[in-house]
Amino acid sequence: MTPAARVQAAIDILDRVIDAARSEGAPADRIIADWARNNRYAGSKDRRAVRELVYSAIRICGEVPETGRAALLALAEEDTSLRECFDGSQYGPERIGEEEGVASRGIAPGWLTEALAHSGVSHEEREALLGRAPLDIRINTLKASTETVELPQDGEPLALPNALRFASGTQVEQWPAYRDGKIEVQDLGSQLACRAADARPGETVLDLCAGAGGKTLALAASMELRGRLIASDTDLRRGRQLLPRAERAGAAGIETRLLDPGRELEVLGDLTGQVDCVLVDAPCSGTGTWRRKPEAKWRLTPHALQRYADLQDHLLDVAARLVKPGGRVVFVTCSLLDAEGPDRFEAFLVGNSRWEADIPELPLGRQRGKGIRLSPFHDGTDGFFIARAVLPC
Numbered sequence: 001m002t003p004a005a006r007v008q009a010a011i012d013i014l015d016r017v018i019d020a021a022r023s024e025g026a027p028a029d030r031i032i033a034d035w036a037r038n039n040r041y042a043g044s045k046d047r048r049a050v051r052e053l054v055y056s057a058i059r060i061c062g063e064v065p066e067t068g069r070a071a072l073l074a075l076a077e078e079d080t081s082l083r084e085c086f087d088g089s090q091y092g093p094e095r096i097g098e099e100e101g102v103a104s105r106g107i108a109p110g111w112l113t114e115a116l117a118h119s120g121v122s123h124e125e126r127e128a129l130l131g132r133a134p135l136d137i138r139i140n141t142l143k144a145s146t147e148t149v150e151l152p153q154d155g156e157p158l159a160l161p162n163a164l165r166f167a168s169g170t171q172v173e174q175w176p177a178y179r180d181g182k183i184e185v186q187d188l189g190s191q192l193a194c195r196a197a198d199a200r201p202g203e204t205v206l207d208l209c210a211g212a213g214g215k216t217l218a219l220a221a222s223m224e225l226r227g228r229l230i231a232s233d234t235d236l237r238r239g240r241q242l243l244p245r246a247e248r249a250g251a252a253g254i255e256t257r258l259l260d261p262g263r264e265l266e267v268l269g270d271l272t273g274q275v276d277c278v279l280v281d282a283p284c285s286g287t288g289t290w291r292r293k294p295e296a297k298w299r300l301t302p303h304a305l306q307r308y309a310d311l312q313d314h315l316l317d318v319a320a321r322l323v324k325p326g327g328r329v330v331f332v333t334c335s336l337l338d339a340e341g342p343d344r345f346e347a348f349l350v351g352n353s354r355w356e357a358d359i360p361e362l363p364l365g366r367q368r369g370k371g372i373r374l375s376p377f378h379d380g381t382d383g384f385f386i387a388r389a390v391l392p393c
């Protein structure tokens with residue numbers, strides 16, 4: 001593909017990303033993958049270049065752009081060599097018109113930038129939300145250790161003993177250690193959230209929003225396969241990924257339960273007052289994961305944010321009923337918005353006066369409200385809020 005044709009391809013993809021953001025359609029990575037599947041003439045270098053253009057344009061446009069072309073023109077203001085690609089050639093974009101609309105640059109839509117600022121997220125921290133994420137792994141102590149694991153490259157040691165960092169895009173899935181279940185891909189922030197849960201051998205632990213089980217597997221390792229570990233979620237498709245992953249990781253014996261949204265206790269009621277630790281890795285806006293999914297900033301609305309907050313309140317209440325005296329609830333969101341972190345946790349404590357905040361001691365992060373905030377800028381992790389509450393005996 002010529003450079004101009006790559007720019008036109010990025011414009012077409014961005015049009016679809018913008019449509020999807022407005023209509024709750026597919027995420028950008030799926031749209032890019034579809035494009036690659038349907039345009040086999042594009043070689044690996046073309047695909048990489050087009051992908052890079054798409055993500056760079058998403059990163060620099062604050063508000064949802066009118067069109068993919070307006071987004072690419074905004075990128076061309078920063079990288080002027082791109083302007084030459086608007087050459088009217090056969091597969092390239094039309095020449096730039098004199099009065100053409102250019103998307104406005106910024107970090108996120110205005111209301112969201114303001115909400116982040118009100119949540120104490122400084123300008124530099126907001127910019128870092130749109131940086132490039134490295135690739136972190138967790139050494140699975142059910143199968144290996146830092147001493148025994150053999151990796152084709154040396155990783156950067158991180159703040160937890162079993163965590164290593166590699167450059168973004170490292171193909172760890174092709175490594176024998178990955179295929180053998182000795183390592184898992186997991187952002188250090190997620191690993192720290194599991195550290196805050198401090199699941200111990202012999203305990204009964206519930207991963208309430210387990211998804212495909214990223215954190216469940218870390219909990220299983222921390223429990224050394226002793227005790228009872230239950231993983232629940234409302235999403236059957238994600239839940240189905242858990243058991244094969246668990247098998248690969250040597251994490252036998254995980255119980256899985258499929259929940260009905262709003263009626264979780266119908267399936268979890270038998271655990272009432274039985275559980276030592278409930279991890280509530282709650283659904284959220286994902287402002288802390290924009291490094292991986294920058295278009296999420298265009299998809300969020302104030303209404304959706306309120307829905308997340310309501311669901312987080314509800315899940316905290318469900319979790320609290322299941323915990324036995326002396327047990328704990330660990331509340332985690334991958335967001336830097338107070339509305340999805342400190343405010344929810346505070347509301348929980350106010351509404352449940354027997355519970356006490358127990359701020360986790362972690363090697364990274366800063367206190368925010370009665371929990372810990374991790375951020376790409378300060379900690380090099382995805383953005384997270386992590387809080388722990390205990391029910392005294």
Ligand SMILES: C[S@@+](CC[C@H](N)C(=O)[O-])C[C@H]1O[C@@H](n2cnc3c(N)ncnc32)[C@H](O)[C@@H]1O
Nearest residue numbers: 208209210211214215233234235261281282283
């Ligand atoms: C942040 S993700 C969890 C990620 C997962 N813990 C991990 O480490 O990979 C939130 C999950 O909550 C699930 N969820 C949504 N509503 C729920 C509900 N009412 N009860 C339990 N899980 C729910 C979603 O399906 C999603 O998988």
